[in-house]
Every structure is written in C-alpha cells, then in structure tokens.
Amino acid sequence: MIRAVVDRFYANAREDELVGPVFKAAVPDQRWQAHLDTIVDFWSSVLLGTRRYDGRPLRKHLMLPELQDVQFRRWLALFRQTVEEVCPPDLAAFWVDRSERIGNSFRISVRMHNGDDVTGLRPLEREVLP
Template sequence: MTDQTPTRSPEAVAEGLDQAMIRRVVHRFYADAREDPVIGPVFRTHVPDDQWQAHLDKITAFWSSSLLGTGSYDGRPMPKHLAITELNDDHFRRWLALFRHTVTDLCPPNTAELFITRSERIAEAFRINIGMHRGEDLMFRPPLTREAYP
C-alpha cells in the first residue's frame, strides 16, 4: 500500500504544526495510553520503563517524518507489532479513540484532522498486516469502527 498523501500539510503548518507540537501530542498520548485499562497493559508489558523514553523519542521521530517530512525516523514498527500476540481490534479502536481525543484537545482543527487521518490509515494497515501474519481470512473484514472516548 502506497501513501499518496503529501507529507506536509500547509494548513497544519500554518496552524503551528511543528516538532514541539508533535512532541506534546506524543508525550500526552502515551502517558494516557499507559494508564488506559484497555491498551495500558499492552504498553506496560512490551515497553519496559527503562525503554520508555527511547520509545517516546522513536514515536516522535515517526510522526515528525510522517507529518513534517523530517526523515528522522528509521524504525521498522511492523515486526514489533506482529510479535504482540494479544493485539486485536479492541486495542486498535481504543488506541484510535484515545489518539483522537488527544489531538483534538491539543491541536488546531486542521492539524488534529491530519493526525486523525494518518492514525486511522496506520491502524488499518497494521491490523491487516497482523491478520495476514496470523493467517486470518481478511476477505470480508470490515474497517474499524470509531469508538467514543469516555
């Protein structure tokens, strides 16, 4: 799957999308995610405390590369996610709901929408790749539904 979306969004940059905003989003989201009853246990199990800051730095680099075109991310996230055997659609829905909540709270509208669109595309790609890896029948799998965040 090729992402045809331009890397930078002039509207989001005009609203103030920059490295600092991305860092705020990543740090707030992952602080909340670690405490979340649905996705928190996955994060706490697979990202030990002593690796947490490095994880935040890597995710910040990912979003900076994705939204600002910085080229600072050089990771391979899929193999790590494939190894998380308990990962399922409930986790993806919750991740997206919390992420939407975070960016809507912290970002101007166009920037929040850019984050949301990318995050939904990423979640779908991950869940399809994970399903293929597990040998699941993906022929009639519907897209994720949006879950409200409490």
Template sequence: MSMPDQAPNAEQAAPAQAESKAEQDIHALVHRFYDVVREDPLIGPVFTGHIADDAWPAHLATMCNFWSSVLLKSKRYDGRPLPAHLSLGTITDEQFARWLALFRPVARRTLPAPQAARAIVHAERMADSFRMSMAFQRGENITGMRPLPREDTSWSPPPAG
C-alpha cells in the same frame, strides 16, 4: 550577504520558529497520548508489558520522530513500525478501537486543527493496516475484514427539509 555571527532576519527566523512550534506540538502529542495510554486498563498493559520502564524515553523519542516524519515530512524516522508490532501477539479490534479513541481527543487538544485531522486520518489508516497485517500473519482470511469505524467530523448530513 549576511555574516555568520549575525542574527537571522525575520524572514529566516519565522520558518525556524514555526518548525520549532510544530515539533513542540508533536512532542506534546506523543507524551500526552502515551501518558493516557499507560493508564488505560484495556491497552495500557499491552504497552507496559512490552516496554520496560527504562525504555520509555527511547520509545517516546522514536514516536516523536515518527510523527514528525508523518506531519512535517522531517524524515527523522526511517524505521519499519510493523515488525515490532507483529511480535505483540493478538491485538483485538476493541484494543485498536480504544487506541484510536484515546488518540483522537489528544490530537485535537494538542495540535492545530489541520495537523490534528491529518494525524487522525494517518492513525486510522495505520490501525487498519496493522490489524490486517497481524491477522494475515496469524493465517486469518482478511478478505472480509472491514475498516475500524471512523470518526469523520468533516462531514455532516445535509439539513432536513
């Protein structure tokens, strides 16, 4: 039996270090992504127009909790993201596509490959879900709405010949 004041053994420390590294990666993803977003001429104004300068730290903390819940199953986020996004007004397909175009490379540069792939797939599904929900709330017929284009790097065509 270990004493409470003893340092954890290597087996106990490894999961905590891995979780800490994973949380650090998520923190980096969120902060780098929103740095890029705020500078983007197409979608930056959507964010800066709805999030006050002094509210960004809280928003970034919420986004870290959200992605921690998605990627690590941490259960740190217990919210409902859609209602806040419904109040934004019309977000165009071009803006959703730009959000994804900015997110994908930041995820790939910041997260280990398997987590980056999971984050990208989740972001793509979330973008489609939000698009459909926002259009439905505006009274649009969404039955013919197609998903945004995917950037599937896991598939390549078979070799010719």
C-alpha cells in the same frame, strides 16, 4: 506540538485498561523515554517528511500477540482524543486521518499474520470514548 501529543497520548495509553498492559509488558520503564523519542521521530517523518525515523514499525506489532481489534480501536480513539485536545482543527483532522490509515493497515497485517481471513474486512469503526 508532536512532542506534546506524544507525551500526553502515551501517559493516557499506559493507564488504559486495554492498551496499557501491552505497553507495560513490552516496554520496561527504563526504555520508556527512548520509546517516546522514537515515536516523536516517527510522526516527524510522517507529518513533516523529515526522515528522522527509518525503522520498520509493523514488525514490532506482529510480535505482540495481544493486539486485537479492540486494542486498535481503543488506541485510535485515545489518539484522536489527544490530537483534538492539543491541535487546531484542520491539523487535528489531517493527523487523525493518518493515524487511522496506519492503524488499519497494521491491524490488517496483524490479522493476516495470525492466519485470519481478511477478505472483506471493513475499516475499524470509531470508538466513542465517554
């Protein structure tokens, strides 16, 4: 199920006008499959506690200057849509919650890294996709 969500989500994300260009610039086609495998390991660790992933994901995102709130919101909306299409509702709710917690924490770190004042920053509002 993790593999199905990851494949479907990134196929959509790569074609999205806001987040697609970030992926296309940062991950060349020949590294794309390896990237997907890393993401599957990441979610396997987060959701199932398998420890298959032991990287430092935040660091990669601090190196992406084009990451702003609009990209994070879109990423999370696309992810939520994919998870809700593929998974039963209780599992989908759990997975979406995890993605939003991690996404908000990356976003705050990125904003701090860029020198923004994050005092009083509220969690990202959900974007409703058409």
